[in-house]
Amino acid sequence: MTNPYLRNDYPRPQFVRDTWMSLNGEWEFEFDDQGIGEREGWNKGRDFSRTINVPFCYQSKLSGIGDPAVHDQVWYRRTFIVSEAYKTGRLLLHFGAVDYEAKVWVNGQLVAMHEGGHTPFTADITDVINEGENVLVVKATDYSRDVSLPRGKQYWEDQSEGIFYTRTTGIWQSVWLEPVPETRIDRIRLIPDIDKNDIGLEVFLAGHNASIKASMKVVITFNGEFVAEDCFSLSHESGRRDIHLDDFNDHGLGRWWTPERPNLYDLELTLLINGEAVDMVQSYFGMRKISVEAGKLHLNNRFYYMKLVLDQGYFPDGLLTAPSDEDLRRDVELVKEMGLNGVRKHQKIEDPRYLYWADKLGLLVWGEMANAYRFTEPYVARVTREWMQAVERDFNHPCVVAWVPLNESWGVTNILIDKQQQHHALSLYHLTKSLDPTRPVISNDGWELVATDLVTIHDYEWRKEVLTERYATVETALTVQPGNRMILVPGFPYEGQPILVTEFGGISFKVNDWEGWGYSGAENEEDFAQRLQNVIVPMLQSPVVQGFCYTQFTDVEQEINGLLTYDRKPKVPLETIRSIVAGS
Numbered sequence: 001m002t003n004p005y006l007r008n009d010y011p012r013p014q015f016v017r018d019t020w021m022s023l024n025g026e027w028e029f030e031f032d033d034q035g036i037g038e039r040e041g042w043n044k045g046r047d048f049s050r051t052i053n054v055p056f057c058y059q060s061k062l063s064g065i066g067d068p069a070v071h072d073q074v075w076y077r078r079t080f081i082v083s084e085a086y087k088t089g090r091l092l093l094h095f096g097a098v099d100y101e102a103k104v105w106v107n108g109q110l111v112a113m114h115e116g117g118h119t120p121f122t123a124d125i126t127d128v129i130n131e132g133e134n135v136l137v138v139k140a141t142d143y144s145r146d147v148s149l150p151r152g153k154q155y156w157e158d159q160s161e162g163i164f165y166t167r168t169t170g171i172w173q174s175v176w177l178e179p180v181p182e183t184r185i186d187r188i189r190l191i192p193d194i195d196k197n198d199i200g201l202e203v204f205l206a207g208h209n210a211s212i213k214a215s216m217k218v219v220i221t222f223n224g225e226f227v228a229e230d231c232f233s234l235s236h237e238s239g240r241r242d243i244h245l246d247d248f249n250d251h252g253l254g255r256w257w258t259p260e261r262p263n264l265y266d267l268e269l270t271l272l273i274n275g276e277a278v279d280m281v282q283s284y285f286g287m288r289k290i291s292v293e294a295g296k297l298h299l300n301n302r303f304y305y306m307k308l309v310l311d312q313g314y315f316p317d318g319l320l321t322a323p324s325d326e327d328l329r330r331d332v333e334l335v336k337e338m339g340l341n342g343v344r345k346h347q348k349i350e351d352p353r354y355l356y357w358a359d360k361l362g363l364l365v366w367g368e369m370a371n372a373y374r375f376t377e378p379y380v381a382r383v384t385r386e387w388m389q390a391v392e393r394d395f396n397h398p399c400v401v402a403w404v405p406l407n408e409s410w411g412v413t414n415i416l417i418d419k420q421q422q423h424h425a426l427s428l429y430h431l432t433k434s435l436d437p438t439r440p441v442i443s444n445d446g447w448e449l450v451a452t453d454l455v456t457i458h459d460y461e462w463r464k465e466v467l468t469e470r471y472a473t474v475e476t477a478l479t480v481q482p483g484n485r486m487i488l489v490p491g492f493p494y495e496g497q498p499i500l501v502t503e504f505g506g507i508s509f510k511v512n513d514w515e516g517w518g519y520s521g522a523e524n525e526e527d528f529a530q531r532l533q534n535v536i537v538p539m540l541q542s543p544v545v546q547g548f549c550y551t552q553f554t555d556v557e558q559e560i561n562g563l564l565t566y567d568r569k570p571k572v573p574l575e576t577i578r579s580i581v582a583g584s
Helices: 325-337 352-361 377-394 419-435 464-470 474-479 525-541 574-581
Strands: 025-031 050-054 073-081 090-095 101-106 109-115 121-124 133-141 175-180 184-193 198-206 214-222 225-234 238-244 265-273 276-285 290-293 296-299 306-311 342-345 364-368 400-404 455-459 499-505 545-551
Touching: 050 073, 090 101, 090 109, 101 121, 109 121, 109 377, 184 265, 184 276, 198 214, 198 265, 214 238, 225 238, 296 545, 306 325, 306 364, 306 499, 325 352, 325 574, 352 364, 352 377, 364 377, 377 419, 464 474, 464 525, 474 499, 499 525, 525 545, 525 574
Parallel strands: 306 342, 306 545, 342 364, 364 400, 455 499, 499 545
Antiparallel strands: 025 050, 025 073, 073 133, 090 121, 090 175, 101 109, 101 133, 184 198, 198 238, 214 225, 214 265, 265 276, 290 296
C-alpha cells in the first residue's frame, strides 16, 4: 500500500526539472549522545540500530520514533542506486532543510557542510558516486539549549510550555537527487513590473566558462496561451532581460495576481550551448506589486486591506513538517474559507510547497525569520547568513508580500536602549531591502521598531470599547503602548507609514479534552463568536488601521487560542468567521 506520508511531491515547485529522484522514506538512524560518531567512523558506512521516516524529525510521531527528549547529535544512513539517466553531466544532492548543522558523506567522502536549520543546501556528488549501490550518510547537530541559535518557536527546555513548542532536530524537509548538465541554469530571479507590464528575468549559470557560447530561450504562456518569447546571449555567469507582456492587465479583467484572482504565467527556460539545448527549467510568476503610496498600503497600485492570520506552521504528528502536500494545500484553503486574505508565517521559514499553494490559490504571505532569544556576536553572523538564504530562496513567490527579520525584540531584548542591538535591527532592515527592493520590510514586528516600512503593533486587549478608542487616531495608536512597550524606538519618529495590528485576539476556547491557554477565554461557541467580533470590528472600523493579523490559525500544543483546533477542526462554523471578518 502506498505510504501517504512519503512527501514525494517535487520539493522546489518554482524551479522544476523533469528528471529527479526523491530520497524521502525509510532511512537507518542513530542517536549519538556521546558524540563519538565521527571518531568511530560512522560516516564510513556503519549500520544503525533504528529506522526513521525522512523528512520527519525524530521528535515527531510520523518519523516512527516520536521521542521528544534532547538528542543533539543524530545520524542518518541510506543507500541509493544511480540509473543510467543519472550518469551524464553532474549529479546534485539537495536538502530542503536540516536543523541545525549538517555534514554529508557519500561513499565515505565528505560532500557538504551546512549551518542553518531552515534553509536549503546542495552538494555536487558526481565525483564520488559508484556504479550500483551508493551509501549516503548525514550527521545532524542541534544545540537545543543554546538560546542564541535561530530557532523560532522551538523550546530550549525539555517540555513545551507557554508560547514555545517541541523542538525539531535533523532532516525536516525533502531530500532528492537531480541530474544536471555540466553547464546549467543555477537559479533565476523574477521581478514583475506591472507599471510597464514587463517581467524582469535574471539568470545565473553554473559551469560557465569563457569558451562557451551560451544563450537563453524564454517562452511565456498563460493558461496554455502564448504570451511572449525571447532569446538572448549570456557572455558571463549571469544575465538580465526585461520581457514585455503584450496583454491586457487592468480593470479587474486582466492577469495581475491578487488573492482574489491568483493569475500565474508559466515560464519555460532553455539553455543553449553553441545552439544546442542542454538544460530546461519550468517556472512560473505572478504580475503583482506591493507598495506604500502616500502612507497607504497598496496591492497593484490600489489600497488593499490585509486580513491576515498568524500561522505557526505546526502539525500534531509532523511538527514543522506537514504530513502531506494535501495538508499544506488544505491549510491555504482553510484560511481563504474564513474570509482572510493572508498569513503571517510566524517564526518559521515555510516549506516551498506551502508557498506554491499560496501562489496558486491566492494567499498573501509575510515571510518571517525564525529568531533567536539572546544577542551575541556569533548570533549576528548566524541569523544574517540564514536570513539572506531565506530571502533568496523565496524571492520569486508572488504570494510573499512582506519581510519580517525580527519579531517582538527576540534576540534584541535591549533594543530600546542598546545602540548595538539597534544597529543590528537596522542592518537587517537595510540588508533585506538591498536584497529585495520590491517588498516592504518590518524591522521588528510588534513594538520597539527602528527604521521600518510598516508600523506594526501587537495588542491583546479584548474589550471592544478600549480597542475602538485606542485605534481612533494615529496618536492614540502609537502612544498607548500595549504590553507596556514603546511602538517606536526613540530617535526613530513616525514618518507616516501604514499602521497594522499584526497580533491581536488570541481568544482561547476549549472544545475537546485538550488543555491549554490563551490571552482571553470563551465559554461556548456563541461567546467565542462574540469575542471575535469584539476584537475584529474595531480593526475594520478604525480610520487608522490598514490591516490586521489575528492570533491564531490553529491551536498548537498547549496553546488553545486558534480559530481551528490543532487537527484543523473549526471551533465555530467557517461561515461565522467569514461573516465577522467581512464586517457583517
